Amino acid sequence: MVDSNRGPESNVDVLIIGAGPAGLMAACWMAHCGVTTRIVDKRNAKIFCGQADGLQCRSLEIFDSLGFADRVWKEANHLIEICMWSPGDDGVIRRSDRIPDTIPGLSRFQQIVLHQGRIERFFLDNIKKLSNNSIRVERGVLPESLKIDEAKVGDNTAYPVTVTLRHLSEEEATPPQQISGSKIEDGIFRSNLMNEDDEEDWILKRASRGGACETVHAKYVIGCDGARSWTRRILGYELEGEATDFIWGVMDIIPITDFPDIRMRCAIHSAENGSLMVIPRENKMVRLYIQLKEVAPDATGRADRSKITPDLIFRAAQNILSPYKIDYEYCDWWTAYQIGQRVCTNFDAHQRVFLAGDAVHTHSPKAGQGMNVSMQDCYNLGWKVALVAKGIAKRSILGSYQSERRRVAQDLIDFDHRFSRLFSGRPAKDVMDAEGVSMEEFKDAFEKGNLFASGLSINYGASILVAKAGDAAEQGDGSIIAASAASQTTLDAFRKKQALATGLPIGMRFNSFKVLNQADARPWHFQERLKADGRFRIVLFAGDVLSAPQKARVDAFCRALDAPESFLHAATPPDAAIDSVIEVLTIHSSRRVDTELLREFPAVLHPFDEHTGWDYSKVFVDDMSYHEGFAEAYDKYGVDRARGCVVVVRPDQHVAWIGELEDFDELESYFKGCLVLPYGGVTGSSHMR
Amino acid sequence: MVDSNRGPESNVDVLIIGAGPAGLMAACWMAHCGVTTRIVDKRNAKIFCGQADGLQCRSLEIFDSLGFADRVWKEANHLIEICMWSPGDDGVIRRSDRIPDTIPGLSRFQQIVLHQGRIERFFLDNIKKLSNNSIRVERGVLPESLKIDEAKVGDNTAYPVTVTLRHLSEEEATPPQQISGSKIEDGIFRSNLMNEDDEEDWILKRASRGGACETVHAKYVIGCDGARSWTRRILGYELEGEATDFIWGVMDIIPITDFPDIRMRCAIHSAENGSLMVIPRENKMVRLYIQLKEVAPDATGRADRSKITPDLIFRAAQNILSPYKIDYEYCDWWTAYQIGQRVCTNFDAHQRVFLAGDAVHTHSPKAGQGMNVSMQDCYNLGWKVALVAKGIAKRSILGSYQSERRRVAQDLIDFDHRFSRLFSGRPAKDVMDAEGVSMEEFKDAFEKGNLFASGLSINYGASILVAKAGDAAEQGDGSIIAASAASQTTLDAFRKKQALATGLPIGMRFNSFKVLNQADARPWHFQERLKADGRFRIVLFAGDVLSAPQKARVDAFCRALDAPESFLHAATPPDAAIDSVIEVLTIHSSRRVDTELLREFPAVLHPFDEHTGWDYSKVFVDDMSYHEGFAEAYDKYGVDRARGCVVVVRPDQHVAWIGELEDFDELESYFKGCLVLPYGGVTGSSHMR
Structure with a gap:
């Protein structure tokens, strides 16, 4: 049947919007469970550098359950020790502590770092194999409308969610990311410092000019379309929370340095120049998270993005690391972001449309939580949707997704809020320096945070799926x-x-x-x-x-x-x-x-x-x-x-x-x-x- | 330049004849060292079932050095324990001993079993990646002549070995392996019970009718073309040794049985019905090596292959395992072979043409030695040829290949000779039964053989490459x-x-x-x-x-x-x-x-x-x-x-x-x-x- 406005119509059990790690995790479950599924993404290309890449032990355990932890483990850089640096009495930074990065005995895996593009590659290979190539990411596809037929949401055989999709050609869906005259891509392109999403605007402008339409009737829709989620907005849900004044830069470089702990994960507080986190990566690269004390948000709460350049960010890093020297020839990627913590009021609509990942929680990236928690949202959700769609489990289990995962998001936001302030604060000069941050308090928070950050402290509450005591x-x-x-x-x-x-x-x-x-x-x-x-x-x-x-x-x-x-x-x-x-x-x-x-x-x-x-x-x-x-x-x-x-x-x-x-x-x-x-x-x- | 008889001419550093595990190991070294190389095989297809598949610890260490041990380890069946079964006083078999399959502490790996076709797949992927796809197996290619220009063998810049090759089309190079009317392939097809190699005859007949020719000038040629090696024969070298009267059958089946140790490696001596070895494999399969007491070689030393059928082999297995029951629906592969031990007089000609693998040593397959020793021949040879071809090492190191690997072959032949007789012999009824094999002696040989079979007892003698005492x-x-x-x-x-x-x-x-x-x-x-x-x-x-x-x-x-x-x-x-x-x-x-x-x-x-x-x-x-x-x-x-x-x-x-x-x-x-x-x-x- 072809409607002249909405194109051809079809049914599918599950429609996934967004093919980042969260969406791929959802698709992976459907492939493993044999549920008919489509997954669409408005972007036409995978991510090739930068972006989130720290992987918790729990994420590795999950990858193992899916069958590809070994590939990740082999390619990744392994994080073993965290070194803390803070100013001595002379104001010069020195190593003040060492702690293991992963608490010994916690898991058979340790925390590692690997570029998000590789993780997505492993997901795609796994989905292809397990679905016999029937689930493939459809790129350059934009959702344009979504309606839920409320009369049918309780009917297991119905397809109550109707979504119209617009298909762009490859050319139409490729935004120009290169800045003219520069070899390095514009790092602010997808940052939260942007008032608008240039890429989205660009794709939308193209979409308004053409592309074929189709209408999909789905039993379930999972929106994994990121911090500016179209799905969230069309459901009318809001992210609640606040932004801070802290602006941080990020750079992936091959460092040339005499700093002794450059291959360790480091948390460095300088006396006056701000803080720095070092995350050693694969292929000789190191990621630096660098506090930008010279850049502050304006009255509207937004920072002036035009001031932020790789030079400014790297000078800040050099100042923090002084008297050690650091330089680089190769920079793989850079960006900057404003720290903020927000969580969505609802994680689903009628237990037919679900939101996951950045669409429902945002926070600072330093703890390497973002990709992990997003994937774990869908590791929690995917099997529930699959088993209900297959008629094995009752629809009533779907309510546990929000109760279990929104609670995790709330805990994450609380943790990030406390941790960001301790990390971005100036170190206390002495016990009388009430404005400064106590390095003991920071270390204590770091150690406690480490268990949380491993992903292994998650404890789901009582429900029809969890038979335990308590409210x-x-x-x-x-x-x-x-x-x-x-x-x-x-x-x-x-x-x-x-x-x-x-x-x-x-x-x-x-x-x-x-x-x-x-x-x-x-x-x-x-x-x-x-x-x-x-x-x-x-x-x-x-x-x-x-x-x-x-x-x-x-x-x-x-x-x-x-x-x-x-x-x-x-x-x-x-x-x-x-x-x-x-x-x-x-x-x-x-x-x-x-x-x-x-x-x-x-x-x-x-x-x-x-x-x-x-x-x-x-x-x-x-x-x-x-x-x-x-x-x-x-x-x-x-x-x-x-x-x-x-x-x-x-x-x-x-x-x-x-x-x-x-x-x-x-x-x-x-x-x-x-x-x-x-x-x-x-x-x-x-x-x- | 095109010679009307010999086709176009070209130079290559290394030409490898035969793309089994030995040839692929040689090609792998050339890919890792960046040496221009061609590898040809007369067969047009990889192996899809059966054939050698036990992997020693040392082979796994070698695979790890090449970068794919993890893939093998993940897919393989792991052998942990060997159970020995022998007749009690009542003549009924019972478990008499358990020993670890790999001696604890010997290696970071244990012995495993994986189908040769998968190993070849991993080699091919590795060679493709490391050589940037420049080394590819050329199938359906037959060598027709080989000449060594002795005047030039000492000249590092010369290409003293000239080989003519004939290229068959895919159709020409595909022999008909299916027996008409049977679902299972003819297991005797490549067995050493054949007087002639039907496949080779078939390919040669096709080759005589057509196919394009070319002439290759090589610095080095490595012949890895199996037990009936064309390269060995054209060099005029002989395998020295002897055949025995022992005929064994082999079957890969999914067993339906109440035998309790079917997932263990077992060595079973029955009182009167012969011996059996159980090798559990991946995908629920089990390989059975079954002594065929009813089949004996004739006056010419050859067994009548027409008598050997899967039914005959399996009945023998059922008799040996009695009173336990065993049956199957699925058989993946079967064959039979006559035990014999032979080693070649020479492993090279002028240190320009080398022989490796089955081309220079044959023995019984039960210890899982064949593929391992063959690959290890080329693991020893490959880097030497590569470094000499690149001008890094002196030509004089090439002599160490024969001294090191022919010695290993001799030791292997000796081990197999002793072990085969102990395994194929009837168990002694009591200490007075001088014709029977003592089960204590067998266990002792098995335990000692286990170290040898791990591949970790190899100890190369003194040479310019090994600075040690002794002759x-x-x-x-x-x-x-x-x-x-x-x-x-x-x-x-x-x-x-x-x-x-x-x-x-x-x-x-x-x-x-x-x-x-x-x-x-x-x-x-x-x-x-x-x-x-x-x-x-x-x-x-x-x-x-x-x-x-x-x-x-x-x-x-x-x-x-x-x-x-x-x-x-x-x-x-x-x-x-x-x-x-x-x-x-x-x-x-x-x-x-x-x-x-x-x-x-x-x-x-x-x-x-x-x-x-x-x-x-x-x-x-x-x-x-x-x-x-x-x-x-x-x-x-x-x-x-x-x-x-x-x-x-x-x-x-x-x-x-x-x-x-x-x-x-x-x-x-x-x-x-x-x-x-x-x-x-x-x-x-x-x-x-």
């Missing part, structure tokens, strides 16, 4: 969401359940320790087995299966799980493998060499397939390995080696539920709360023929 | 080669030098332990810094540089190294970076936080470049890291923490020379022995402007 509104962003299975009266019960696995706090991501595959003795970081494929997982800590009473408990649990009427069968289409919606993984604590997969473990834990035999990939043991791994998983997870427990893990690796092997009914309640469970009464296929 | 002919293959710097009178001196680094035996590969980069505290496995780029390396164990006397020793060594007349400058073209032929790497033992790169270490250890500043990648410290690495490198290398020592490492990571910091003249002698050193008298560029 859901208090633990979330304040919005009212579908209630958790826990009522106030079961609080005590849940506190007890948490005690079954003290190292796996409900709401936090499932930590990773090494376990061995029972069938082939290969060591795995357990998190490697929690892939981002949209499946919930039940982790059965089976305890000591060689003890007869414990074996009886395990057998009883498995009988309930494999009963025709159980939620496991009710969740699984009759023609699908028994592990296609919920996968059961086992970690036992007996000696590996005394146990055998086919002897000690019921079939549902290693399902039989008539074409390929037993599944050897699901049962693990917490035992010593020959080469790596130290039989400490039960200890670190805080689980009793004899009795074990049962843990539910969400598709995004967050711990959702903990119980005893006897708490089968409560386990079933959890899944009845969030999944549709349309099948059932089918006998399992987990028996050898 | 060169005895340590090599018996051929006479250019003498080492060591004469009989300096034996005692060299024994003392080895004592300076007891963990780095001269002639063996440089073992790897973790050290930290001084400038950014990042932990590295030191071997990761020994990349395959054709550079020799001097590893300066600088000792405790915070002690004044030791600092003076380091300064004196560096002054000698950086003097205009030193071998380092004499080896380096005036317009090239000082580290382009010989790279100096430093590991010191002082505390990292008490030392600074620019303060304690002379410029030659971290050379200055006027465009990019100091080199931060060359100085390391043996100190504790925050996250990994335990300050044990000096201990494990057996080097004195206070005084250190100096070690020369060949481009293939083998230890070449050890001395004190004061042994500068001997160090210079080593390089004068093997390198051309055409420059000199140029002052270093390692000073800050």
Whole structure:
């Protein structure tokens, strides 16, 4: 059908607007879950230099779940140590402290730095492979209108969001970024110091002159279109917050210097010349974040961008680093920005249109948070939308996106607000200097901030997806969401359940320790087995299966799980493998060499397939390995080696539920709360023929 | 110039015949060293299933030096444990032993299994990237004649080897491998049970009918064209050795079985039905090596291939595994072979034409040695040819290829001979059963063989490339080669030098332990810094540089190294970076936080470049890291923490020379022995402007 104004019409399950890291993460989930998806971006080219590039441990764990952490890890520069520099009594800067960049023991990864363009490349390769090339970024495509048919938002089969898109030719969509006569691109081009987005204006002007139109009906739209989000504006939502007077410059250079810590991450406070952060990068480059004390916002709150040049920024860096010398021949990229913290009032509209990333939170880039938090927004959102679109999960889980992620954004904004002021302030001359910033206070904030900045302190509140004690509104962003299975009266019960696995706090991501595959003795970081494929997982800590009473408990649990009427069968289409919606993984604590997969473990834990035999990939043991791994998983997870427990893990690796092997009914309640469970009464296929 | 018979003529530095793993390894070196190279193969397609696929630790270390070990490691199945099964008193098989597959502590890698086609894919990607797509495998190309102009073999500028090549079209070069009416390819197609090579016959028949000719003049030719090597035959060389009566079948299947160790590597001796080896593979597959007791060679020494079918092979496997059940639906590949051990009399002709891989040694495949030893032949040969072709090294180093690698082949043949007989023999019923094989003896041979099979016991003999004590002919293959710097009178001196680094035996590969980069505290496995780029390396164990006397020793060594007349400058073209032929790497033992790169270490250890500043990648410290690495490198290398020592490492990571910091003249002698050193008298560029 072709409408003369709105062009051809089509349906799609998910439409993603914006192909930066947040949009690509959303597309990645859809590719992994097999949901029909389109992703459009008004720009016609990927990013080739500059922009965000610090990667938290948590982002690396997420990349690993998607299958490309190894590529990132190999190419990136690794950040190991932070050196703090501050003025001595003589006013000359000297190294005052060293701390590890990533708190030891926190994750199997450390923080690293790699150019955003490479990350986007890895996403694109992954999406291409997992979607069989059916999801491709459509560039030079602008959304022009968006309407939500409110009458249909509750209907799972409907496509209630209608978006018109305009397609520009490659030439039409290529703005001229080069400044005439300069080899370096204009670094202010996309900075928040611009009153308008020149690029957007330019593209819009072109768009008004031509380009083909089409109309798309989508079940869900995800707006990942950046700080000036078109999607946010058309929904009428506002960013709330404030700007500061602090203006910072950024440069990516290959430094020629005698400063001894140029390959360390450094936080440098000079006595009078402002502050500097050093972030060593790949390919000999170093990123410098440089406070510009000579530039101040005017009465309208905006800085005069014409004054800001690479020379001005670099002179400021030289002054801060004095008496050390620094120079460069090669500059890869530069920009400047005004520090401010803002968060959007709403993260969705009717749980049909969602906003993520810079579209809903902005802050200063120094902590390397921006790209990480944006990607993690969509790591939280993507599987929820995918499972609801596929009819596996209930629509009510979608409310948890705002409650979980807007709360993270609020915490981030608070952190950035405090940290920016400490970093941009003049160091105190002595204890009587009340206007100055205490270097002890700064170091303390830095160390505390480091845990936050790792992305590993995220703790989602109670909801139908997180069965834990406490008040859901208090633990979330304040919005009212579908209630958790826990009522106030079961609080005590849940506190007890948490005690079954003290190292796996409900709401936090499932930590990773090494376990061995029972069938082939290969060591795995357990998190490697929690892939981002949209499946919930039940982790059965089976305890000591060689003890007869414990074996009886395990057998009883498995009988309930494999009963025709159980939620496991009710969740699984009759023609699908028994592990296609919920996968059961086992970690036992007996000696590996005394146990055998086919002897000690019921079939549902290693399902039989008539074409390929037993599944050897699901049962693990917490035992010593020959080469790596130290039989400490039960200890670190805080689980009793004899009795074990049962843990539910969400598709995004967050711990959702903990119980005893006897708490089968409560386990079933959890899944009845969030999944549709349309099948059932089918006998399992987990028996050898 | 076009000769009517021989087609157009051209020159090339290196012509490689055969694009299997050995030929690709040779091409890889040429790509990494920037040597003009062609590689041709008569077959028109890569291998898509079956064939060799076990990878030793050493092969993984080599892949890491080339840059793609991570891809192999990620896709492969990892072999952790070997289970031995033998008959009990009742004649029923049971697990009699477990041993680790890779001896713990031997390498940072463990043995793995991955299909040869994937390995070739990684080689091709690597060659393409490193050669800027200038080296590409030319398929469907047959060599037809080869002549060596003996008058010119000593002339470095000459192209003394003339080869004519015939180019077939894709259609002409595609033999019909499918057996009509069968889904599985004919597994005997390329087996050594064939009297003739049907494929080769087929291609030759096509070639006789057409295809364009050309004539190539090469400085060096490397023949990697397999067990029926055309290159070997045209040189008139013979494989010496013998065949056995043992016939084995091979199948790659997805097993459906109740045998408990099907995901372990297993060596199974049945009481009467023969032996079986289980090698678990990637993608749920398992390779079975199955002794075929029902098939015996005839009077001519050849087995009747028509009797050998997948059914016959699999029935044999079922009998050996009884009482356990095994079945399959999916078979990926199968073949059969007759065990034999042969090694070629010569590995080169005039040190202008070289033979490598299956062309010069054949043996049984069960130890997973074939592909590994073949690749390692060319890992030994490639850099030598490249450096001589580039005028960096003297031609006399080329003799070491045969002395080093033919000796390895001889050792391999001996090992395989003993091992095959133990594995193919009937297990002894009791101690009086003299005809049977003792299972204790078998286990003992297996454990000893495991070290050999890891590829890490290779110890090259004395030569101009290996400055160590002992008799060169005895340590090599018996051929006479250019003498080492060591004469009989300096034996005692060299024994003392080895004592300076007891963990780095001269002639063996440089073992790897973790050290930290001084400038950014990042932990590295030191071997990761020994990349395959054709550079020799001097590893300066600088000792405790915070002690004044030791600092003076380091300064004196560096002054000698950086003097205009030193071998380092004499080896380096005036317009090239000082580290382009010989790279100096430093590991010191002082505390990292008490030392600074620019303060304690002379410029030659971290050379200055006027465009990019100091080199931060060359100085390391043996100190504790925050996250990994335990300050044990000096201990494990057996080097004195206070005084250190100096070690020369060949481009293939083998230890070449050890001395004190004061042994500068001997160090210079080593390089004068093997390198051309055409420059000199140029002052270093390692000073800050």
